Amino acid sequence: MNAKRVSAAAGVVLAAQKRRQTPAGIAAALEAAGLLQSPESAAELVRWRERTEEAETSEAQLKGQVRGLRAHVAELEARPSPAEVLRQVADQWAAHCPEHSDADDVWMDCPADWVFELRRAADERPEVSS
Template sequence: MNTKLINSAAGVINAALTQNRTAAGIALALDSAGMLMTPETAAELAGLRARFAASDHSVDEDPIAFALTDKADTDDVRPQVRKLRALLAGQDQQVQAARALHVKYPDSEHCQHDAEQWPCQTLTALGGLGGAS
């Protein structure tokens, strides 16, 4: 029995009960808190933690972040990790494409793409300047 996990789950359940949630609402709250896993997911997480523990990284580092590094690139890397890497690469390309659209008019303080005040909200949300600033 893991007392820490039980107390954490009890806290989530109590918070859901104070909001008059149904049993399904309580289950949803537990799932949202990451406390519900299939046996396969739990086994995969345990395997990642074991690989991380055997590595030369400090315990403060994130095992999931480690799984995405080149050091974790071995033949047994899970297909989900490869999918995640592909997804992140695709999202990075989409962000770069969006940044390229949002450029400042050379003679105005506005964005050429959406005519908002420079820098536009889209560019600010993407975290930086696009093309010509």
């Protein structure tokens, strides 16, 4: 006789009797508590519960990783494309050209050839789609 199992069963029976349950209700309470099972099936139930808990933990971890990856993708998508960067640089150079702008703060020789090359490279660069 397993004193621990007998004590647990007695507690379940006592609680069921306090609720004035029928013998079938008491048996159902014992089954729900896992006390009518063989030790092997009770151990198997414990293993399945542990595996379920592990799977739920893994699922939560994976969901966290997915959230992190989505945030990273959103950050990358918010960055300007290489073609946009090339066009911005070309516009900035053209704005400071002494021969092709009205800018007072000219700091370079005419970059028209380079501006043309930057814009051409931007136009040839394929756009990245999501």
